[in-house]
Amino acid sequence: MTKQTGLDKATQSLRESLFSGAFHPEERVGEHAVAERLGVSRTLARLAMGALEREGLLLRSPRRGFTVRSFSIDEIVGAIEIRGELEAIAARKLAEAGFTEEQDRYFAGLLEESAAILRAGTVTLDNRQRWTELNEELHSGMIREAGVTALREAFVQVVRLPLVAPRVIVFDTGDPEYSRPQLETAQRDHQRILDAIRARQGTRAAELMRDHSLRSGENKKLNLKRMQDSATLRSLPGGPLISLSTPEDESCS
Amino acid sequence: MTKQTGLDKATQSLRESLFSGAFHPEERVGEHAVAERLGVSRTLARLAMGALEREGLLLRSPRRGFTVRSFSIDEIVGAIEIRGELEAIAARKLAEAGFTEEQDRYFAGLLEESAAILRAGTVTLDNRQRWTELNEELHSGMIREAGVTALREAFVQVVRLPLVAPRVIVFDTGDPEYSRPQLETAQRDHQRILDAIRARQGTRAAELMRDHSLRSGENKKLNLKRMQDSATLRSLPGGPLISLSTPEDESCS
DNA sequence: AAGATATATTTTGCATGCAATGTCTAAAAC
DNA sequence: GTTTTAGACATTGCATGCAAAATATATCTT
Structure with missing residues (x-):
């Protein structure tokens, strides 16, 4: 069991937040909001966001922060x-x-x-x-x-x-x-x-x-x-997009 | 052309350092060393290292920093x-x-x-x-x-x-x-x-x-x-591992 | 002298703060 | 009424600093 650092927990936590639809797709998600939600500092939030960007869950526009990616x-x-x-x-x-x-x-x-x-x-x-x-x-x-x-x-x-x-x-x-x-x-x-x-x-x-x-x-x-x-998968205005939602929500994982 | 932020440049720079074999495989690579080499702050160095970890070029052991990954x-x-x-x-x-x-x-x-x-x-x-x-x-x-x-x-x-x-x-x-x-x-x-x-x-x-x-x-x-x-690909003690080396070195990229 | 323990030093992990950039608002010009 | 522009506000990007953990060094015990 490899020791978990705060970043790992923050990343996991943010990932779950995204999957559970806490932020809407295409929505800008600021460091401050994330930091507050996770109860950590902005630095840690930023690090976690960077990690999730590389996972493909967040999109980053330089100087304009992150938006949550949606999947069709x-x-x-x-x-x-x-x-x-x-x-x-x-x-x-x-x-x-x-x-x-x-x-x-x-x-x-x-x-x-x-x-x-x-x-x-x-x-x-x-x-x-x-x-x-x-x-x-x-x-x-x-x-x-x-x-x-x-x-x-x-x-x-x-x-x-x-x-x-x-x-x-x-x-x-x-x-x-x-x-x-x-x-x-x-x-x-x-x-x-x-x-x-x-x-x-x-x-x-x-x-x-x-x-x-x-x-x-x-x-x-x-x-x-x-x-x-259905309620679990939110459809979006303007396209066949679905928001992220946690596996547990709409399936028997 | 999307604007480049300092992180991008630092990441790119570190990536090139790794590919060019500036750090030896399996070697611990500290924030301080990286920061100094890239001429940036430790925060930025850490961010770049996180990015390269996700790319699979660095390995991270929690609380013990990063080591450069080698490839067989x-x-x-x-x-x-x-x-x-x-x-x-x-x-x-x-x-x-x-x-x-x-x-x-x-x-x-x-x-x-x-x-x-x-x-x-x-x-x-x-x-x-x-x-x-x-x-x-x-x-x-x-x-x-x-x-x-x-x-x-x-x-x-x-x-x-x-x-x-x-x-x-x-x-x-x-x-x-x-x-x-x-x-x-x-x-x-x-x-x-x-x-x-x-x-x-x-x-x-x-x-x-x-x-x-x-x-x-x-x-x-x-x-x-x-x-x-040959000199371009350093073989390592103890295995058929090769260090990272920049494409330009050993090929006509 | 070898091993164990304690201390010192280094290094990571993270929070805070400040400057720069971007965004919003509102007033002014046309 | 629409567009432009200037300023206020918010947010990002990044450096510095401090506490905790890990590593190295020295001291002590057997």
Whole structure:
């Protein structure tokens, strides 16, 4: 556990503020306002803002401060697509290199636990929560285990955008059991991808991964479109923009 | 032209210092040293260091300052590969969407000018310089025109690593005419890629792009390995690490 | 003499303050 | 009534300074 400095906490705090929609998109966000909100000095606020600028959450105009960046649904869908492509690359590399025993056990373990959840009977909120965590583990685990630094870095860059992380799954309805088909499809996808990797079929693994991501991206897109007018996602005057909102708000992350 | 603030200049300046090897890899680099070297206050130095941390050029240990990150040849080769993959994605997207007239003219213009250089007779240093600029334009132009924000962002993230940018081409020798075959191969590749895009052959365009990048990556790798012991790339005690060095040093950027 | 502890020095982390630039407001000119 | 311009106000950009943490140095104990 690496020690946290004040900046890290401030940055995290500001990020959450942005995701939760505390500032409106396109709105100018001043050091003073941020400092006050976070209860820190302007310097720290400025540092945090600089960090979030580099994350792509804030836009900076020199001498004119920062504005919060807004994302169109297309941008988010595009980002999800790119995430899928990156994961496809990871799958191919893993297939080409072949699993180590440790990797094989690791991924098998993830898959087994998530399968167990679906076998266990009714899908509860907690179950589903755990399932999405395992999903996140699997996806980012493949990126990590591919062993290419640049791939990891590109991935975290893309995944920083709101709603893009694999942990964020937009489900149809409140009743968890209704999401069973969605989960079972994903589960099958995962199984096939791992099988392809084990069979050292790089291209096939990549294709499967791409398809898998594309499909879950389409899911998100549909649900997002449906939710665009709802209270959680504020639509903006003058465009198909949505404000940032925290994953917890509009999904079962 | 967006106005430059002091931070931008400081960051740029520090980046160049790092690339030119002013600080040794793994070395702790203190605010004071940086501030003095850049001739700015410690605050500004700290801000610049924060920016370069986000770029992946510096590593930060909380409460213990920054160290300069070093890159292994494998990391750089890996990054070049990922860059190629991203460009392949761009090619596919462009093929799927089809060129607009403007895009068609733009890319045709780039290709024509670089072809003209090769037709013109002897390859001079200036010629080659111009050619690499056009190469950069073509590669990053495809990323840009693909119209996917996340793709652009992933690209700039990857391309920030030393030696990874398409502008950096490692040539065999000092005599520019000797690099003609390398350039002509690349030129043919570019032509084929654009043709595939025009023919709306997405998968083919992507394959060609990948191959093209892979090949030029291999080129870089060979030349890098050869140069690893030379004065421009300092090898490090204890590993196959190379220090950062400015593109201008070891290539004809 | 080697290790441990205490002290001194360096370095980071952060807040405050001031000058420069940008933005807003209001009055004046047309 | 619209546009221009001058001044007040707010905000950013950056340097300095101080407290806390970390590192180096010296002293003490065994």
